Amino acid sequence: MANSSAQAKIMYPKNEFRAVWIATVANIDWPKNSTDPVEKQKSDFIEILDAYKKLRYNAVIVQIRSNGDAFYPTDLAPWSRNLTGKEGKAPSPYYDTLEWMIHEAHQRGFEFHAWLNPYRATSSANLEIVSKKHDLIQHPEWMIKYAGKYYYNPGLPEVQNHLTRVVEEVVKKYDIDAIHFDDYFYPYTVDGEKFNDTDSFNKYSNGLELADWRRNNVNVFVQQIATSIKKIKPWVQFGISPFGVWRNQSVDLRGSDTQAGQTNYDDLFADPLHWMENNWIDYILPQLYWSLDHPKASYTKLLKWWSENSKNAAIYVGNGSYKIKSDADKKWDSPFEIPNQIDYSRSFNNVQGNAFFSAKWFLNKNQEVTQLLAENQYKYHAIPAAVPNFKKLVFDVPRVTSVIKDKNELVISLQPTRNPMRYVVFYGTDTNGDINSDDPSQIVDKFLVQKNNNRLAIRVPISVLENKSKFALSFIDLYGNESKEILTQLPQTVVKTN
Structure with missing residues (x-):
């Protein structure tokens, strides 16, 4: 078990991961509009980098595949409509968007973590906007329609192999620092909807119960990705940012003292503890998007739980900057909530940094919070430490x-x-x-x-x-x-x- 004892508070750690997620799905952070001209896209991306450089961040987690699409040229997926306004349409004037983003990030000293959503194929059921090159059209047998969207079926070996090829191409072709997956494995459950993977379960379950079979599908895929990355470029990290609750204690005594409506293990069929146990990931970045004292899932209790239950991987924490002054939980109205969360995470000597969702919330917004960070927690530069397996x-x-x-x-x-x-x-x-x-x-x-x-x-x-x-x-x-x-x-x- 990793050592999680609290340490004397180091106000200014020299080694600390300070990251921001730059979400491209639905143009959350960038590009601001899918039809923006290339020059505006570039200046807007540089504005994000420069704003976070000024705040002394040192890593960007950039979404390069969100819906079976791509922010880079590839035969394995169409260009993203979030980049060019139409799926399958290349940027004009043409540029390799991913190569350009990596170059600009590295020039400013940022690690570049390439963020992919492997299983989500579309954000709607509208087939008219889907490119003929999309896997939904090319391989409809790979897809499951659920709650108005299409998903790759994680239970099919051919899907696992195809998605592995997608990752391998990015690792081979681009000078990235990490491959990053977020919390979308099997989809979050929606009342009254059934994820219909009966045929593949009957074919491949090999005697396992449905929930165990689904978790095994994710485990096999995570292991396959880990092995592939290290074979190609052993220095490229593999990090995963799961939903913040593994299991509730009411279901499993090993779980956290929380009352989360959904959990990794039981609803998303994702088992981060298993991945760490088997040395498949270099860092874990649980999304603790609650306030310090939230009654059902407190940041305080969850951070302590992850600190005590993580091993073989660096531990970073995901913070919900999108909730500042815009959440039913009024704790987020205080400009001190995020600074206090950072201070608390620093009190555990095996928690080595934070990442913030998402980029636009500190971009000419929430200036009270950014000023507090710039004058206090992020007053000086910090350098990400080498992850445990690389030291x-x-x-x-x-x-x-x-x-x-x-x-x-x-x-x-x-x-x-x-x-x-x-x-x-x-x-x-x-x-x-x-x-x-x-x-x-x-x-x-x-x-x-x-x-x-x-x-x-x-x-x-x-x-x-x-x-x-x-x-x-x-x-x-x-x-x-x-x-x-x-x-x-x-x-x-x-x-x-x-």
Whole structure:
């Protein structure tokens, strides 16, 4: 069992995952409208990145497949109507949207987690808007209609294999940091509706009860995805963000002290504890979208439960920023609810960060909350720690070969290391202080290492170096491990003293 004892509150952790979900389904966050011109799409996406960079976030979880569609060119799915207004229509002027988003995110030091909804095929039953290339048209035998939508049947091996190919293509083709699934496995139950998988159950159940067979289908798929990712790029993480309640204690003594109307295990046929037990996922990110003291499912009780019941994976927490000042639970009217939730999550030494649903709620909105975060919990930069399965000592250090200064930036050239560098962490302090890489207040920023043939470099704006005279660099490898820092001399002319 993971160690979950509360620790003395660290106000400013150096290593912390700070993520935001960027939802594209129904144009929740981006693009703002499905018919926006490409240039507006790009400027709106950059606005999201820059807003969260300013708040010192370090990861984006971007939805690239929501309804059997794609935000990238592929023969396995049509282009998303949320991107171009019509399913199957490519962007015009053409651009590989996913490649572009990854590039912009990495340029700003964000991890890019590619978020896919594997099982949801459509958001409605309207077949007229579905592309001829969509799996619903190509393979109607894979689909189950339920509550006005179509879903892939998780019980069919051919569906599991097809969805695995979808993930494998993204991992092979794109420079992502993680594959991310959210809480949509078997659909949330709707009264009076039946998920009709009787034929596949009769064919493949092999003596299992229906609920056990469904859970096994999800388990087999999760294991298959995990194995595929690591075979292709072992440094790419696999994370899952399940619904916040595994089971209620009234049904299972191992469950949480909650009265949730639906649960992972019993309604979505998803068993996150089993995935962690078997080392299939690198991080778990339960969606705890309730207030700290909610009577039926409190953030406080659930966070403690996940802390005590998680193993073999990093634990992050999903926070419901969409509820601020817009929920029946009036606790969300307080600007301190989210800051207090972050403080509480930091009190458990095996909980390593937070993610927020969704991007638009801190984009020129809820300024009281964002100001509190910027001045307190997120006052300084933080770097995501390497997830448990990736942690290792890095013996290389970055070596500076040259520093070229122009009016606005330094171009710092670096010697290649045995361990490939993804980022360089830049530390700085004033004349009176010594460099301490454990002190997040000394993190100037994290810079993407740019490769040109065998030459490596980072570009550092001179403006971020003002009032600093001592500097050090470390690097972060593909797995998220940070090297030791090394002191570095920079041209003194960049320092402006007050």
